[in-house]
Amino acid sequence: MTDNRHVDDVTGVETTGHEWDGIRELNMPLPRWWVWTFYVCIVWAIGYWIAMPSWPLVSDYTRGLLGYSQRATVAAEIAAAKSAQAQYLDRIAANDLSTIRDTPALLEFALAGGRSAFAVNCVQCHGSGGAGAPGFPNLNDDAWLWGGSLDAIHTTLRHGIRASDPETRINQMPAFVRDGLITRTQANDAVEYVLKISGQDADAVAAGRGKAVFSAQCASCHGADARGQHDLGAPNLTDAIWLYGGDRHALQQTLIAGRGGVMPAWQGILDPRTLKMLAVYVHSLGGGE
Amino acid sequence: METAAPMTDAPMTDVAGPVDTVDVRAVNKRENRTLYKKREKIHPRKARGAFRKFKWFVMAVTLTIYYVTPWLRWDRGANAPDQAVLVDLPGRRFYFFFIELWPQEVYYITGLLILAAMALFLTATTVGRAWCGYSCPQTVWTDLFIAVERLIEGDRNARIRLDKAPMSAGKIAKRTVKHAIWLAIGVLTGGAWVFYFADAPTLLGQLVEFDAPFAAWLWIGILTAFTYVFGGFMREQVCTYMCPWPRIQAALGDEETLIVNYDRARGEPRGAYRRGASWEGRGDCIDCNQCVAVCPMGIDIRDGLQLECISCALCIDACNDVMDKIGRPRNLISYGSIAAADARARGETPKFRWIRGRTIIYSAMMLLVGAVMLYALLTRESLGLSVLHDRNPLYTPLSDGSVRNGYTLKISNKTHDGRNFVLTLDGPAGATAMRVGGDTAGAAPHFPVGPDQIASFRVFVTVPAGALTDESAALTMILSDPGSGTRAVEETSFRGPAK
Numbered sequence: 001m002t003d004n005r006h007v008d009d010v011t012g013v014e015t016t017g018h019e020w021d022g023i024r025e026l027n028m029p030l031p032r033w034w035v036w037t038f039y040v041c042i043v044w045a046i047g048y049w050i051a052m053p054s055w056p057l058v059s060d061y062t063r064g065l066l067g068y069s070q071r072a073t074v075a076a077e078i079a080a081a082k083s084a085q086a087q088y089l090d091r092i093a094a095n096d097l098s099t100i101r102d103t104p105a106l107l108e109f110a111l112a113g114g115r116s117a118f119a120v121n122c123v124q125c126h127g128s129g130g131a132g133a134p135g136f137p138n139l140n141d142d143a144w145l146w147g148g149s150l151d152a153i154h155t156t157l158r159h160g161i162r163a164s165d166p167e168t169r170i171n172q173m174p175a176f177v178r179d180g181l182i183t184r185t186q187a188n189d190a191v192e193y194v195l196k197i198s199g200q201d202a203d204a205v206a207a208g209r210g211k212a213v214f215s216a217q218c219a220s221c222h223g224a225d226a227r228g229q230h231d232l233g234a235p236n237l238t239d240a241i242w243l244y245g246g247d248r249h250a251l252q253q254t255l256i257a258g259r260g261g262v263m264p265a266w267q268g269i270l271d272p273r274t275l276k277m278l279a280v281y282v283h284s285l286g287g288g289e
Numbered sequence: 290m291e292t293a294a295p296m297t298d299a300p301m302t303d304v305a306g307p308v309d310t311v312d313v314r315a316v317n318k319r320e321n322r323t324l325y326k327k328r329e330k331i332h333p334r335k336a337r338g339a340f341r342k343f344k345w346f347v348m349a350v351t352l353t354i355y356y357v358t359p360w361l362r363w364d365r366g367a368n369a370p371d372q373a374v375l376v377d378l379p380g381r382r383f384y385f386f387f388i389e390l391w392p393q394e395v396y397y398i399t400g401l402l403i404l405a406a407m408a409l410f411l412t413a414t415t416v417g418r419a420w421c422g423y424s425c426p427q428t429v430w431t432d433l434f435i436a437v438e439r440l441i442e443g444d445r446n447a448r449i450r451l452d453k454a455p456m457s458a459g460k461i462a463k464r465t466v467k468h469a470i471w472l473a474i475g476v477l478t479g480g481a482w483v484f485y486f487a488d489a490p491t492l493l494g495q496l497v498e499f500d501a502p503f504a505a506w507l508w509i510g511i512l513t514a515f516t517y518v519f520g521g522f523m524r525e526q527v528c529t530y531m532c533p534w535p536r537i538q539a540a541l542g543d544e545e546t547l548i549v550n551y552d553r554a555r556g557e558p559r560g561a562y563r564r565g566a567s568w569e570g571r572g573d574c575i576d577c578n579q580c581v582a583v584c585p586m587g588i589d590i591r592d593g594l595q596l597e598c599i600s601c602a603l604c605i606d607a608c609n610d611v612m613d614k615i616g617r618p619r620n621l622i623s624y625g626s627i628a629a630a631d632a633r634a635r636g637e638t639p640k641f642r643w644i645r646g647r648t649i650i651y652s653a654m655m656l657l658v659g660a661v662m663l664y665a666l667l668t669r670e671s672l673g674l675s676v677l678h679d680r681n682p683l684y685t686p687l688s689d690g691s692v693r694n695g696y697t698l699k700i701s702n703k704t705h706d707g708r709n710f711v712l713t714l715d716g717p718a719g720a721t722a723m724r725v726g727g728d729t730a731g732a733a734p735h736f737p738v739g740p741d742q743i744a745s746f747r748v749f750v751t752v753p754a755g756a757l758t759d760e761s762a763a764l765t766m767i768l769s770d771p772g773s774g775t776r777a778v779e780e781t782s783f784r785g786p787a788k
């Protein structure tokens with residue numbers, strides 16, 4: 001080592017012996033307390049290895065004397081969170097939907113729980129904001145096929161639509177033309193009529209003919225005034241909301257081939273408390289009746 | 290490494306009067322440094338003079354401000370604390386006399402820090418390390434701890450004797466008293482600190498009854514320990530090894546900056562002085578080492594400007610004392626700039642230039658930042674509104690052909706009274722607003738917000754069919770307090786289907 005000793009000519013101080021482009025670093029003293037702090041850190045580290053999980057082994061790792069485990073901590077925290085939620089979940093289970101909606105603490109809990117359940121189970125069809133897509137209803141608007149009250153939404157959630165559940169909501173928009181119930185010409189006339197009553201541009205003469213077709217074929221479900229019926233899940237044909245599109249082409253498609261989407265029955269898949277929270281959440285999106 | 294030989298006793302200076310030569314060496318002299326150096330204890334002797342008096346004064350002022358401030362009261366009405374200076378961490382508020390800041394207004398703190406930095410730069414470039422020498426907490430508390438030490442154990446020589454003396458009842462008693470007082474100062478310091486974060490009288494009551502929150506005990510403990518260790522033991526080591534400021538300030542000074550300066554031209558060659566001897570052919574420095582003895586940093590100012598020098602000027606006091614006694618002019622060691630020293634060496638009268646590029650720039654920046662902060666404070670609104678447009682769905686078509694948009698409104702009521710705000714809209718024709726879970730449709734929606742609170746509301750805005758001419762329309766939300774007329778206006782947009 002003595003070979004490396006080099007004393008700076010200007011200051012008379014020993015250098016570290018390292019040289020960068022002719023510049024040498026002066027070997028300046030460290031204070032004693034600093035060095036001791038460094039040693040204490042080393043001792044601390046050794047103690048840490050012994051006390052805490054530290055060294056990886058081939059198939060395991062050293063567990064440490066204190067037996068600390070992050071996984072166990074997480075499990076304990078999850079259990080604590082679950083027990084903290086339990087009192088709310090019990091109250092959700094015990095109260096009816098309107099009570100939950102009118103109790104701020106329960107409403108807040110139900111909205112949060114409903115939001116997360118929605119994000120896991122519902123967004124695939126209805127979209128993350130519940131805005132739907134053609135064929136999948138927008139849950140934010142004020143038009144409901146089967147009713148938008150808390151109870152109606154809850155029933156739809158539990159039993160689904162055209163699902164395997166015995167109490168499922170079921171109806172049928174027939175494939176009128178394909179099945180030969182009406183002719184293509186009659187269907188086109190009925191479409192003009194629907195365009196007219198929903199405030200769109202229509203052929204007035206054809207619409208006049210279509211009114212008769214509508215009364216004979218459609219009014220039984222959609223109503224004589226075409227405003228639909230929640231009990232039958234029949235949509236209002238006079239408003240601006242169309243599940244499958246309200247233009248001429250889409251309406252012709254509907255009359256030719258029929259329509260009928262499926263919403264699963266969630267009873268049995270999700271627990272009753274989650275279904276209640278989901279109903280409250282969907283009801284809160286803006287269209288609840 | 291070579292171990293520095295202790296400086297041999299300075300030759301006795303035989304002069305009339307009570308100037309005694311001190312057997313002292315500058316422990317922080319560069320030649321004395323070794324690798325992994327043990328701290329050598331410095332026993333500063335008490336200095337007497339103008340700068341010592343000034344240091345006492347600054348110590349009294351700064352410590353009084355620190356210890357007394359949390360106890361000042363300031364009436365803010367029923368819904369706010371009456372402590373003049375309070376950092377309310379749980380409530381997320383900062384109270385400073387007439388100012389109350391919310392967390393989102395942290396830029397005021399930023400402005401304050403910029404102002405403080407500029408003030409430090411300005412001082413550093415004009416009067417040098419005045420901050421280090423007089424008002425830095427490390428300096429103030431170290432000075433206080435040394436004063437306590439001097440009171441209990443005596444001045445420099447007595448302390449050195451006591452250090453060397455074998456353990457005895459008297460020594461133990463003195464040491465116990467000294468450390469007890471040091472710890473008491475530490476506890477007071479930590480105590481004063483926590484009082485800034487809670488109502489001081491309440492917290493004091495809790496502390497006395499051992500009922501205070503754990504955080505209070507923890508912080509009192511931490512600050513007690515740091516005050517005790519930093520003021521009692523670390524002292525100059527903090528400045529020399531821990532603090533970045535000695536390094537930074539070197540970049541801020543120039544040849545006009547005041548430093549504590551030994552007048553080498555006048556002082557050298559130094560040497561012992563025999564009474565009645567001629568001053569011809571020798572310097573005024575009689576090598577009595579008084580300047581080294583009083584130095585709390587353990588340096589010899591006659592070695593020139595050094596990183597360790599905190600410019601406390603105690604050496605000036607000590608040297609002036611000596612010069613008076615031996616009948617030579619004062620200010621052999623004095624505050625002066627390098628430029629002034631050069632001027633004197635050339636035989637000119639030094640002139641101190643206060644107005645320089647640096648001082649102008651720093652002063653201008655302080656004025657600018659101060660003016661901006663003052664303006665922001667004076668025009669600070671008592672009502673805050675932020676509007677977040679729903680992103681999903683962007684809009685909802687309704688059955689009657691109208692279009693609805695959802696918004697989240699966050700309203701901050703920065704007064705100490707509850708207020709009921711009213712929302713009006715300026716946007717597409719026929720637009721109406723409705724508070725979700727609140728008012729019935731039709732009437733202008735109301736938003737009650739409690740005193741000193743932020744509340745969040747959902748609002749639906751509906752625009753009738755045909756009123757939208759484009760995919761997006763500008764919408765202005767105007768929130769007002771009918772009582773005071775305070776308004777907050779927020780621009781947002783209203784979205785509809787593609788046209």
